[in-house]
Structures are given as C-alpha cells and as structure tokens.
Amino acid sequence: MSVEFRVLGPVEVLLDDEPVAVPAGRCRALLATLLLRPNQFVSVDELLERLWGNDAPTTDRAHKTLQMTVVRLRQSLGAANCVRTMSGGYLAEVGPDELDLLRFRELARAGDFAAAMKLWRGPALANVGSELLHRDEAAQLDDERLGVLERRIEADLDRGLAGELVGELSALTQQHPLRERFWAQRISAFYRSGRQSEALECYREVARLLVDELGVDPSPELRRLHSAMLSGEDIASTAQPRQTICQLPPDSGTFVGRERLFSQVEEKLASADGVPVIVLSGAPGVGKSGLTIRAAHRLRGRFLDGQLFARLNGASAAPRDPAEVLGELLVALGVPVTAMPDGLEARSAAFRTQLADRAMLVVLDDAAGPEQVRPLLPGTAGSAVLISSRKRLVQIEGAHSVRVPPLSVEDGTSLLSRIIGKSRASTDQTAVSAIVEACGGLPLALRVVGARLAARESLPLSSLARRLSDEHRRLDELAAGDLEVRATFGPSYEALSDDAATAFRRLGLLGATDVASWTVGVLAGGDGERLVERLVEANLLDEVGLDATGEPRYRLHDLLAVYAAELVRGEDQQLVTAALRDYIDLLLTVVGEATRVSFAADDLPPRPLTPSSALDRSEIERLTSSPEAWLLAEMVNIDRAVVHCLDRGWADPAENLSQRSFSYLDSFYPQERLEHQWTLVRDAAFANGDELIMWRTHFQLQVQILLRGVTDEVLAELARCAAGFEEVGAQAELAIVLGALAYYNTAHNGEPQLAIAERAVAAAKKSGEPLIQLSALRELGTMLANEGRYADCVQVMDDALAISRELDMPHEIAGTLARIGSTGLAHGDLERAGAASREALDLMIPIEDDRGTAYCAVLVSQVDLA
Template sequence: MGSDVTRGFSVLGTLRLSIGGDERIITAGKERVIAAALLLHANETVPVDRLVEYVWEKPPRTARASLYSMVKRLRLSLADHDHDVIRTASSGYVIEAEPDELDLHRFHALHKAARGARERGETRAERSRLGEALALWRGPALADVPSAALHHSLVPRLEELRLEAIGRQIDLDLASGRHALLVGQLSGLTREHPLREGFWSRLMLALYRCGRQAEALAAFHAVRGVLDAELGIGPGGELRNLHQRILMADPDLDLADAVPPAPDTLDGDAPSAAVQTRRDWHEMCQLPPAAADFVARDLERGLLVGHLAGGNPQRVLVLWGPEGVGKTELAVRAAHDLRPHYPDGQWYVALNGTGGPPRPVAEVLADLLIAVGVPAAALPCSAEARAAVLRARISDRRVLLVLDDARDFSQVKALLPGTASAAVLVTSRSALGELPGACRHRLGPLSPDESVMMLRAALGEERVSGELSAARTLARACGGRPLALRTASAHLHAQPGLALDDLVRGLCTGHGRREEAAVCA
C-alpha cells in the first residue's frame, strides 16, 4: 500500500473511486466491472479467468487480451503519482486497501462491533453502530456496475447483511417506542422484499402499537395473498401467531411506557412544556432505500441538495411535475445526500395525496410526535395543537422532512417547522402556489438518452446494447417517464425470453397484452 495519498473506495451504492480527494470517473462499463470486482476482493488476488467471467457472460476468444487493455486504461484513470492502485500479481490483479479506505470494510467492522455490543447487552451502542453501518449504504451495492455474475454471486451476500442490520435496528426501535416513524420504512421494505415475513410481522406490530389495528390485520391478509400467489404457501407460524394476538388485542403486544404521564400533561388542546422535554431526542433516518435504477438527474439532484444544504433561508422546497416522472425517487436520493447536513433526523411521510385516500393531517402529526418522544396518552386532540407541539419539539433541531405526494397546501401547512434549522422537501403534482416562502422546481421527463441509460441500469448493458434500436423505441414510447420505463423493465424481467422488439411491437397498439399497454398509459 505505502502511499500517503488519501484514497476512498465505495461499492455500497454506485461505484466511487477517489484519489487524493479527486473523484475518478470510470465511464466504460466493463472497466467499472473490473474495478468493482477487485474492490469486492480487496487485498486478495483475483485471477484473470475470474475477471473474464465477471466482465463477459459469453467471453469472446480475445477476452484475455481485451482484459489486459482494460486494466491498463483503468490504471491510467486511477493513477496515484508513483503508486499503482491496481497491482499485478502472479495469476491476476489486486487492489490493496486499508480498512478505512473501503466502505465495505468499514461496514463489516461496524456490523461486527454491533454484534459485540449486543452480546454485552449495550443496546445504545449496538444501535449506534448499526446506524453508522447502514449510513454507508447509498443504494443497492454496485448499482451502476453491469455484471450479472457479480450481482448473482457476491452482491446477495452483502444485501443479506444489510437487511439483517436493518431488521435488528428496527427491532431496537420497536423496543424503545419508535413505532410511529417505522411504519413508512417498513411499508417500503415489504414492497421491496415482499417474501420476507420478518418485515411484515414488524410492520403489523408497528401499526398495532400506533392504534391502527385494522391496518395491521390488512397487512396480514396482504402478505398471505403474496405468499400464496408467488409460492403457493401460507404465512409461517410467527405471522399466524401475531395475527391471532392482534385479533384478540393481546395486551402483551403493547409497549409498556417507562415514563408515565406527568401531572402537568396536556389539558385539552393546550401544548405543555412537559411534553416537549419528557424524553431524550430520538435521531431517526426513516428514508426509503434509494432506487437501484436511478440514473441521470445530476443537475436536478445538485440543485435540490445545494439549496437545502447551504445557508439559503428558504428551507421549504417543492419538487413538482406530472405523474410518473420520478419525483419521489429524486427526492429520496437527494434526501440521502443531505443526511450529513441534518443529523437530528431524516423523516419520510407518504401523504397519499393522489395515490389513495389522503392521510389525515392529525394522524401524521400523531405519528411524528410519538416518534420524537411524546407519549400517546399526552397527545393533544386537535391537529392545530399537535402542530404546535411538533414545532416546539423540532425547534433548533437539524431535521429534514420529506413530504411525499402532497395533494394541496392544506396537507402540508400544519407540518411545516417554525424555525430555519429544519428543512422540508415536498413532492406534488402541483406547484403548491399557496405555500409561502417556498422554492419550487418543476421536474420534467428524462431525455431519450437518459431513458436508455435507465434501461441499461435495469436490464443490463449487454441486453440493451444488443437491441439498441428497440431500446430507443421503447424509451420514446415511455415518454421519458421513469415509472413507465420501470414497468417495461419489470415486464421484461418477468419474461426473460421476451425480446425488446417483441415488447415494442405490442406496446400501445391495442393488440398487446394488458401489462404491455399499461406502459404507455
């Protein structure tokens, strides 16, 4: 290793390589595969033959010669003065990395430290280490690395460790009474991992503890339908047992409040100072995972982050635009980028303004207040009083609040903080012109080239490059809408033998299948 130059390597998300404080951009997909493979095996020699398998699904006869040329170009891109980042070994290549240079190494170390804290019964230390470990993830591992072999052989093990850490962190949060802010996160996790019964059971318990028994029971019926449709089986014993206990309103499911209400708790609708100080502040990252196929939008992403990270006094930003253009994905990605600027919490609230029955403002406020330490028994009755308590709780706190899918100003106004230390990022189909002092940015569709980039990220570079003309036609048919592109990609994943040409011919003709026509809807 021996270099004094600061280096940083990241694989937990998109591939990032930094030498001497300068980020090195690797544009060629196959060279990114080589760099990612060497980093996943950091400090180990990766044989040339294995690198060939990672780079090509069907290696050409000239694969080894091509690989040597790619490594040579990659070395030039990563030039570190007198030191080669990539070193030649007897049978292959190696990148040597110190423990603090690679995010994967730091994740493993923090995960191990969390397990040690758990064995010692140090709950607070365990949660802190888990939070640090999960904060290293900027999205799915190797999100922009086009290698089916890497994604099939190495990435699942990393994803399993991430989900294990998430599950344990959620268990700790449930045990400490943070169930209200877990509902949104768990709803996202059950959508992303519908066959993981553990996330469904945690969602049911969180809903039940929020006083939403009917929704907890509905979640059980939802997972039962998913398991039957996908695997032809029913829920496991843990889920069935929890379902029965919720039906019976088992008092043992309730979380005992270690801090009983004080005599001067709220009387009617008047906010009490006791509510504001009863419990320590709970830092919480409740953001959904960043989309794996998120591409482009660098300018818009930079605008959002730059506005909310700087000293701009306008701390409310409305990201608006038509359905399906990727407002939620961009807002969530920007919110992840902003986490260091808002260390007291990053909250996500799905308002369901257009995607279903809008969530009542009073209910949203109740969830947020319980999450920051206000006992459920001490909540004010009216939405106005709850809003006043929330403003008091987050005054002078560096909190980022993402309000997703707002229908109109009435859904948002009670959730706005009273001080400039907190920030709000709102997504909506309208510009919310009634919202005073807000900055607004309209999000349009992706360009044709950006749409093809998204297809490459979702379907793999080789498949798209092999049917590039059809991919461009599909991109135009989807109108630059990420939602439509994602629907088309999911349809192609579900039918691996279906060519892009076949899907394009069936689109929007009135003769295709219902799923195909939905892409152009």
C-alpha cells in the first residue's frame, strides 16, 4: 500500500495512486493544518483557532466538535489515516516520501530546484476554505515556493539559458511587481542574451515602479547590476537568496584576522557526518562570540533556510533554561505561542521537527555545558550548529572542537588601530606595541583600552602603556564602562570545583609559564592530571604541546596569570607559602635526580637535599629518563623558583637549585646573567648569616669572573674563599678552592704552586670524598710534572687513577688517563703516554663527549708522531 499526501496545490490524498475523498470544510482544514507541521505535535488550542478563528463555540463544545471532526477525517482517510492522538493535541505521522512538502524541501536542500518546483500543482491549499490558513500558512508556503523558483532561475541563468528565461521572467515581474529579485533576474536575462538596451529599459521601469509604489530607490543589488551594465562588465549572477530567518547579531566592523580558524570551521563542516556541531572555545575575553558571529555570517550562503541565534548566558550565575530557549526558537520558526509544547523533551522534539530536512544554521552563544546544549541540537543532516563556550564541551557526541587562541601581535595591533584610528596609532608605535603585549592578544582587553583611548583623545599612548606595564595594576586599568576584563574572568573561576580553583590560584605564583601536570598537582596538593583536565576544559589553562621529554605542557594566559596572582594574594599566606615550599622541594629533588652524574671532580660538591615525597620515585625517574631534555624543559621554571626562594630569603634551596641546574644549564645563559644570579644568592645567604652558603656562592661567582681572565683581584677573592671555608670547617669546599688557587696562580704567574696543591690534597683526604681527592691528586700530579719531578708525578697519578677506577666513572677515568698521557708525553715516557691516551680515547667515544674525544684523539696523534 502506498500513500501520498499533497498540500502544494489543492489538498489531496492518494491511496495506491487512487484519490481519497476528504470532506470539505473543517475536515480538510484540519488535515491541512496537521500536514503543514508533519510529524509535529499541534495543540488543541491551535487547531481550534485554525478551524474556527474568532467564531469558535464555547470551550466544551469546541473540544467535542474538534473530536468529531477528527473522527470524520479518520473515517474518510480509511487506510490512509495518518492522524495520531497526543496528550493535548494531534499530529500527522507521515514518511519523507509520503508528503509533497517534505519532498519539496529535501529537493531544494539538495539543490534540485527544478524537480522541487514540479511538485507544485497550483496555489497551496487551493481547495481549503480557511481564511486563517491562507493568510498565515499558504502565504508562507508561497514565499517558500518563490524562493526556490528564484534559485531555479538562477541555476538556469548560470547554465546559459538566459534567452529562454526572458518570457517567464517578464510574466513573473508582472505577477510580483515588487519582488526585486525577479526584476534583477529579468535584467540579467536580457543582458546575458545580448539585449542590453532592453536590460537598461527594464532597470528604468523597475526604478520608476519602486518610486511610485513605495517611494524608495532600487536595492543595492539592482544598482550594482545597473552599474555593471553601464561599464560593460561581464556580470556574474546577482541572485539573492530567498527571504529566510536570520537572527544573527550584527557583524563587528572592527573584526580582524582569524582566517585560519574560519578555514578550520569550514573544513569540519564539510567533513562531519550527520549534524555538524562545531564548538568554538577559548579563554574568557578571547573573542569567541565575535568569531562565532562572524563565522555564522560567512556561512549564511550555505544555509539557505535561515540562521537561528540564541544567547545561553553560560558564563553567568544563572545560565538559561534550554526549555525557555527552545520556546524562543520555536516562535522564531513560526510556532504560535498557543501551540507551544510543554516541557523540555516535547519542545526539543518539536524543534527537531521544525528543522527536519531544512538547511539551517543554529548559533548558540556562551553555552554553559553539554546538558544545556543537547536539547538544542537538530536531528537531521542539512542543518549545522555553531557553539561558543568557555568550556570545550567534549562530552557532546560528534562535536568538533576549534580552540580560539589570543590574537597575534600583528592582528592585535590592527584591532587597536581600527578602534583608535590609524593616524593616532601611528604617532607612537612603540607604545602601541607595549599596549598590545600587555593585553595578551585578548580582543576584550584591546577593546577596553581602545574605548579608554577613544574617550580621552588627549591621553598619550605612552601613558596608558606605562600604567599597563605594572602587573599589580593591570586589571584595574583594563576596565571601561561596562567592559571589564576582570569581570569576564570571574564567572569561569567561580564555576570551578574547590580543588580546581585552588590549582588555578596557585598557578598564579608561577605566572605565565609552561608547566607540567606534576607542577599543578604539588602546588594544589592533588592529582595534577585531573586538575589540569578541569582547568583545560574550562579554558583557564592552555595546552601548549609536548616538551622535549614528551611531557604535555600547559600555560596560563598572561592576563589570567595576573588574575590568578591577585586571587592567590587573598588566600591564607601560610598555606600558600607551604605549597610553594613543597613545589621548590620537589623541583629540587627532580633537579637532583637529573644532575646526579653531571658533576666533575673539580666542581663544588652539591649540598645534600631531603628528597620530596610529593612524587613517587618511579615517576621522578620517568621524568628524568632524558636528564638534559628535562632540564631544558624546566629551565624557566627553575629560574623562577630561585627568584621565589630569594624573595622569601630561602638561600639554601636557592643555592642548591642554582648549582645543580647550572652544572648543565650554564652554557645556555649569558655570563652576566650567571654572575648576577650568584651575586643575589650570595647576598641572601649573607643576610641570613649562613656563612657556608655565602662562601660557596662567592666562589661560584669568582669562577664565572675567571672566564673573563685571571687577575690579582680574583685570585685574592679565591684566597678569601679558602680562608672562609677553612674557618667553617668545610674541607671538601676548601680542597676545591685550593685546587683552583693552585691552577690559576700557576697560569697567572707561571710558577707551580706545590704548597697550595698539597694543602688541597690534605683537605680532600679530610673531606672523605673520593671524587674530590681525585681532583686534588690530578692537580698535584700535573704540578709535580711541571716541576720536573716526574717520578713523584707518576706515583700521584697512579693513586688518582686507582680512585677513578674505584669510582667506576668512565669520564673521570678518561680524564685521569689523559693527564697521565700528557705528562708522559712531556717527559718522553711514550709507552706510558701511548697506553694511557689510547685507553682514554676508547672510553671517551662511547660516552659521546665530543670535546673530550677530540682532545684524546689529538693526544694519541701527538704520541704516535713523537
């Protein structure tokens, strides 16, 4: 059995291709009303209005009469009956191929406009005697028909059928004299078929008509067409889309950039299965709403049935009820208030029905979460959804996420220039750059400063730039009228769980720097991975990729970091200090693991540390499986940790962090930077009265100064360090500084300093540190050789070699063998020199020490050539 219902002309029902007689009057009007809302609930009240209008009987009688009408309709339809009873109303249940209206819309959506138009058999509802239906429903259907007809004609024009269309368009402009789209197509048909004079006369005709009838000039489209003809251009199609719903807010005239994001949106729309749902998310103030609205305007041509828009107030304390939003959208779609379904599920179903088989773009601005959004999604392909939200809404099945980053410096500068005027911006480009940088690429912040500058034309740009440079005042400066950056951050922070809020605040201690999840965990005293997920989902923490170790890194936006720092200053400072110290201790523990094999025999021994228990040992080993890569990834945070220590007078961890990290990272810093840091740590230790740390850092400072050359002054400072270490009984440090004194005095004065070297060996033995003894013995052996006491040198060097082999440190063994080789070569002991230098080279190659390998290779060559 096949059933077909028709409303695009006289209302008809066919059962197995045979007509079914539907009684005229209210039965036919009832069927038409239900078929115009296929598969959609229609309330009793709306049906009463449609069937009786202002002449409806009393309520009880009307309901009974309606029931009788339904019964009569069902009886007349027989096997073709499609009327289903619902609570409080009825619906017509029809398949997509059973109703000509559904087929018409599907063909139009697919672009087969000619086939769609063939379904029309005359005026809609031609045999239905209802003034209300003709006024409200048939008129809308006819407008929909004309819109598809316009698109069919446009397609024919593009196919080169201009000459064949002239007659049809002449008739259409007579039937619809005020529909400018048909006039534009008629003019285009004349022009494209080579009849330019008739095309110009046609334009003059419509221009006179519009002035006479409406008192208006031709539309911009008609005027552009006229101008193109006068200039002899090869005009392209000027077809304008049919009149559709467009609720989009105005597009911003100062919008800049974002082309890459627009491309992403378009790609995801094209590749999506089912209903495309694109979520544009990002930090507060990053311009999500503006981007979403701009993208929606750019996509209008793809969604010819219209664009719906709803603000969901997700960032407010009271996000909008989706049932309320659905009510507004249904009204916009033509559903009368009196026919509005009750309840969220019913309204959601009605909304999906309205959008079924239509090409509509639904724009949902500032969504609170997935629960608010899910009821607002269409159910069929053809429509699409653009959502802006502070959250990523990954819980929505099939949703595609597009993250909105801050503006680039170039785009930020362009935005500010548009707001305040290019001429004013050009007066102080340095200040403009500083303002843009202080705003961190947030469009909201740039609009705020733009509004302030626009309100005070005499305010120097440099003055505002200077005020914004102070982080403690920056958010105060980023406020103008009802625009305030701090206020837009608040709702996102307040929506966080307590532990995530703590994590956000504590990150304010570190500022805008890349961190790993373990950093978040130790600062907040919780599960770092889980806390990071919550902050990322809330778009209060950015994912910035993987570091050199493969660990994910995260970062607060610059202004969010300022906001977090404000919040953490309001927290209990004892708790904050304890959290920061836990972080410093853990960082020092991991630095210690990463650098435990980085110290040479002539380095100061690192200070002992108490391992932190904030991370499992296995996790620390995983993090530092590539020590150099981890140190580079955390280099900035180590620097900032030292600053935090100095701010709080924690000289011990400051010195320990500096020495351990600089054992590898010193080559990545300018010398002035290293000297400055050692000076700061030394001064902090002096202020605390910690003599050992003071002398250790003073010695490290002198080592840096020595890189610029040996002077009497720096040698005197080394002697002061030796005296200081001797006074505090630090034998290990004393041995190292005496070894340095012996070496640099010899280099500076040209005379071996055997006495100092022997003092170094004595102090090294007292220290009980084999590595330091090794360093002292090597230095003493070298000086003995330089004094011509080669036999004594051999004995001392053999003692050093024995210690190095006991330590089982290939680098130190190779270093000792190289000393043996060079001293042997200098004294003609080629057999000893050759054996030692070759073994040293063999050890250097596997440990990938390029400099040491090169030195040993040269030494081997020198011995061979001797």
